[in-house]
Each structure stands twice: as C-alpha cells, then as structure tokens.
Amino acid sequence: MKKYYSIGEISKIYNISVDTLRHYEKIKLLEPAMKKESGYRYYTNEQIWKLNNIRNLRGLGLGLDDIKGFLETRSVSSTEKILNSQLDIVERELEKFNKLKEELLIKKSNLEYFKNEVIFEVPELKEIPKRRVIKSKGQVKEDGDIDFKIKLLSIKTLSENDFLFIDNEYGGTLSKENFFNGNYNVYEETFVINNEGTEDGEEIGSGLYVTVFYKGYYSESYKYYEKVKKIIEKRNLIIKGDIFEIFHVDIHSTENVEEYITEIQVPVENRVIK
The missing domain is CATH 3.20.80.10 (Regulatory factor, effector binding domain)
Structure with a gap:
C-alpha cells in the first residue's frame, strides 16, 4: 500500500514551511500526489525524493526555474553539467576565501608588529x-x-x-x-x-x-x-x-x-x- 504524508508532516520532517510547499505546487515544481476536496494535500515517496533533489540543488545555489528544468529533463548528461557548473562556483569561492584568509593573516601579523616591534x-x-x-x-x-x-x-x-x-x-x-x-x-x-x-x-x-x-x-x-x-x-x-x-x-x-x-x-x- 502506498504511504501518504500530509503537507504538515512533510513540513515538519524537512523543516520547510507549508507556504514554501504551496509555492512549489503553484509553480508546478513539486505537486502533491493527492489533493482532497477538503484542500488537504498528500505526498508519496515519489514527491519525497523529488523534494530531496530540490533541497540539494537549492543548496548548490540553483534557482527554482533551473531546478524545475533539470527535474523535467534530467539525465546523466544534465546532471554532469550541473555538477561541473557548481564545481566551478565552489572553486571560485575557495579562491576568494583563501585570499581572504591570507589577507587576514597579514592583518594579524601587522597588528602584532605594531603592538610589539x-x-x-x-x-x-x-x-x-x-x-x-x-x-x-x-x-x-x-x-x-x-x-x-x-x-x-x-x-x-x-x-x-x-x-x-x-x-x-x-x-x-x-x-x-x-x-x-x-x-x-x-x-x-x-x-x-x-x-x-x-x-x-x-x-x-x-x-x-x-x-x-x-x-x-x-x-x-x-x-x-x-x-x-x-x-x-x-x-x-x-x-x-x-x-x-x-x-x-x-x-x-x-x-x-x-x-x-x-x-x-x-x-x-x-x-x-x-
């Protein structure tokens, strides 16, 4: 038997607001498996793996439109393209933070010099x-x-x-x-x-x-x-x-x-x- 989860349960499990889930539904990014006449929405494991992907891709810095496009046409090739793109971003961020670290160490060294020498x-x-x-x-x-x-x-x-x-x-x-x-x-x-x-x-x-x-x-x-x-x-x-x-x-x-x-x-x- 297929297991259904209410929108409230999904919200609690993933620490994501109900409003955000409703927005995902509105833009057809993540639609519930079942919506009753009462308005209650229910999700299955199929939506859960999709939500996992959405969260992971958001964590990589992708916008909702890009995520939607990827999920609709996903393939090994498109996954590889996204990973390469995000690796480039990570490399740039690492370079920036390494430079910042170097500058902070220089600043610290200068303060020690002025204080002691x-x-x-x-x-x-x-x-x-x-x-x-x-x-x-x-x-x-x-x-x-x-x-x-x-x-x-x-x-x-x-x-x-x-x-x-x-x-x-x-x-x-x-x-x-x-x-x-x-x-x-x-x-x-x-x-x-x-x-x-x-x-x-x-x-x-x-x-x-x-x-x-x-x-x-x-x-x-x-x-x-x-x-x-x-x-x-x-x-x-x-x-x-x-x-x-x-x-x-x-x-x-x-x-x-x-x-x-x-x-x-x-x-x-x-x-x-x-």
Missing part, C-alpha cells in the same frame, strides 16, 4: 621600497571625511572586503607648504597603498624617508612633525615631496583612541653641497 616617538631615516598608491584629490580636514574618501577609493581596488581593504594601508598626504607652515591637520589627498599586485594607481619610487610612529589622538601629531623637522634640519636634508601620514591602527580596529597608531613619512634627500 615598533619604537614610538623616535624619528628615523630609512629606505622605503617603491609602491603604488591610488589617490583621491581634494583637501580634507575632518576624520570622518577621510574615512568617507577612503571608502570611495575602495571601489578602485580589487579587494571586496570591507575591513578597510584588510591589508591595504591608507591615509592622507600633507603638502610641503603646510608642513613648513605647521598646518598638520590639512590633507591635500587621501590615498590607499595598492597591495593587490595590480598596476592600479600611481607608482611612487623607492627613496629615503624620515619616519616616526606615534600612538593616540591625531590632534597630537604636531609634536611628532616638530621632531621630524629637527631631524631634517640636523642632517641637512631636503624634503622631496608631499608627506604621507598612514593610519596603521584606527577606529576600524579599536574604539580606544589611545591605541591608534599613525606613521608620518617625509620623503627626503641629501643636500648637494657645491
């Missing part, structure tokens, strides 16, 4: 390798404006992650004029350092920089700019271009302003003595 408030002269930066022009004075501009720049990068590009560094540039005049809170441009391995952005050649790391409020940056100026004067250096201010640790990583970590990078060269 960096010497703060002591300017030093060092060589910085060439890098590519993606810039957005226009003066910025407020922190919130910087964050918004950086978000707009993210559209131009390859990274899809919103944890501020994960391992990409970002910040603002200070003009030489504002540097010499002591206007340290006016950024000429915002930028993202492109760590994606693409050719996007402007290449900044390698060169000498006077750098200093500091922790805490951005409003305290003037102290460290003054320290940098003294080193530049003491070593008789020339400033070559705009200054980079990089926000290594900020509101995206901590609510505690005292944990903010910023780096000032001033491009310099030795003065030629004639």
Whole structure:
C-alpha cells in the first residue's frame, strides 16, 4: 500500500514551511500526489525524493526555474553539467576565501608588529621600497571625511572586503607648504597603498624617508612633525615631496583612541653641497 504524508508532516520532517510547499505546487515544481476536496494535500515517496533533489540543488545555489528544468529533463548528461557548473562556483569561492584568509593573516601579523616591534616617538631615516598608491584629490580636514574618501577609493581596488581593504594601508598626504607652515591637520589627498599586485594607481619610487610612529589622538601629531623637522634640519636634508601620514591602527580596529597608531613619512634627500 502506498504511504501518504500530509503537507504538515512533510513540513515538519524537512523543516520547510507549508507556504514554501504551496509555492512549489503553484509553480508546478513539486505537486502533491493527492489533493482532497477538503484542500488537504498528500505526498508519496515519489514527491519525497523529488523534494530531496530540490533541497540539494537549492543548496548548490540553483534557482527554482533551473531546478524545475533539470527535474523535467534530467539525465546523466544534465546532471554532469550541473555538477561541473557548481564545481566551478565552489572553486571560485575557495579562491576568494583563501585570499581572504591570507589577507587576514597579514592583518594579524601587522597588528602584532605594531603592538610589539615598533619604537614610538623616535624619528628615523630609512629606505622605503617603491609602491603604488591610488589617490583621491581634494583637501580634507575632518576624520570622518577621510574615512568617507577612503571608502570611495575602495571601489578602485580589487579587494571586496570591507575591513578597510584588510591589508591595504591608507591615509592622507600633507603638502610641503603646510608642513613648513605647521598646518598638520590639512590633507591635500587621501590615498590607499595598492597591495593587490595590480598596476592600479600611481607608482611612487623607492627613496629615503624620515619616519616616526606615534600612538593616540591625531590632534597630537604636531609634536611628532616638530621632531621630524629637527631631524631634517640636523642632517641637512631636503624634503622631496608631499608627506604621507598612514593610519596603521584606527577606529576600524579599536574604539580606544589611545591605541591608534599613525606613521608620518617625509620623503627626503641629501643636500648637494657645491
């Protein structure tokens, strides 16, 4: 004797709503084996295996129209085609998550470096390798404006992650004029350092920089700019271009302003003595 299951039983067994089962019936994806005059619907094992297929195919990301078409014309060939298509999707997702894992590990490593290895408030002269930066022009004075501009720049990068590009560094540039005049809170441009391995952005050649790391409020940056100026004067250096201010640790990583970590990078060269 054929075993019949009510729509309520199927709903409970498969943890699927009655409304969803009725929708499947309406689009002729899964019709009950029997529908009585009272409106009660009943399903048999034939509908159960079909529902199993529907759930599995939904789990693979197929839409209802595709599932319906497959079930109506299923064959070994069409099954193989669907499996290959879904394997391609899985491979792409794995590639994306492997990249995300790599970026998260870099971010974690950077945080550990800034927390344990960096010497703060002591300017030093060092060589910085060439890098590519993606810039957005226009003066910025407020922190919130910087964050918004950086978000707009993210559209131009390859990274899809919103944890501020994960391992990409970002910040603002200070003009030489504002540097010499002591206007340290006016950024000429915002930028993202492109760590994606693409050719996007402007290449900044390698060169000498006077750098200093500091922790805490951005409003305290003037102290460290003054320290940098003294080193530049003491070593008789020339400033070559705009200054980079990089926000290594900020509101995206901590609510505690005292944990903010910023780096000032001033491009310099030795003065030629004639």
